[in-house]
Amino acid sequence: MKGLAPATRAVGRIAALLATACAAGPAVAHTGEGLTGGFFGGFTHPIFGPDHVVAMVAVGLWGAFLRAPAIWLLPVVFPLVMAAGGVLGILGVPLPGVEYGIATSAVVLGLMVALSARPPIWVAAVIVGAFAIFHGHAHGAELPPGADAMAYSAGFVIATGLLHLTGIAFGLGTCWPAGRLAVRAAGGLIALAGLAFLSRLP
């Protein structure tokens, strides 16, 4: 870690800490509700959606490429924008082409990483924010009623944030030439996965 900038070291530490925190075990709410409710249900929900996983990891990878302030701006801003999308989904506000938006997010974000694109920060924020609304809308619409909503939502948001931090932690490899190649290759794979998701949609 000697060759890393303080900002990247900081993100690495935070990623490690937060990952440790969530490895402490799920908080089971309302025994008997099964996996659909409580912290565990919310935590596993985004992790078991491959389209969501690759897009969130791609956001983290891209943040690592964009460097400060994007690297720390994304994990702060993304959950809030995603929650705004989630509110739309919960309230039943229609958003056309949600599934297409989610699959496209993997393609676009993967390409950004693969191409090592570094647009102005506001452009990156708009792109990521737009896709965050699609992801949030889809998951908001799927929030189970009657479960321990607070624990479920917390699990859901934390899992999403940890996926970002996973991407950022992996993206720290961009400090080395071989790491940059690996990260860009990962971006390419994510874009291909996004194309596969798109091809499955009707």
Place this chain on the structure above:
Amino acid sequence: VNARRLAGIFVLLSATPACAHTVIGIGGFPGGLLHPILVPAHLFSLLALGLLISQQRERVIASVSFIAALVIGLIALTFAVGETAAPSVMLANTALAGVMVAAAWTPPKPVVWLLAAITGGMLALDSPPDAVTIEEGNLMLVGTALGACATLVAVVAGASLLRRPWQRLGVRIAGSWIAASALLVLALELR
């Protein structure tokens, strides 16, 4: 050392079991004491407020505002206050405080005092004791007061130790996650 402290705090908090408004098998004073920690909405509300207060220079009046409103709210409960909008108001308050933490914004002092008072009052009104006797109910209320105050003080004190840039960034991320969670639940409540 601070990193270890932070990790310890997060591990403890994330390992907390999430229960509804009754602590199964625990009544009276201990049940009340654990209530603010074991009810996720209350815990998140205390976390958001504690993190927000820790980011301010002036911390005493905000904490006192919280405690005063909490005590008033709990006393009101003894007069059999009926169902209120406390859960929704508390969620909105949590979301607002979380956004302020995420933005690392220092609002005018009265805003923080008001948020603290709302958190205390709503947390109290959303903590009706699930007890058979009046004595046990009162003990639960006393326990709730102490538990909520102790939790808030612990969060403020713990977060105030986090002075390095990356630690402050961690606090902002935590605020963002809390606000996002609260927004989602608020939408569920309002649906």
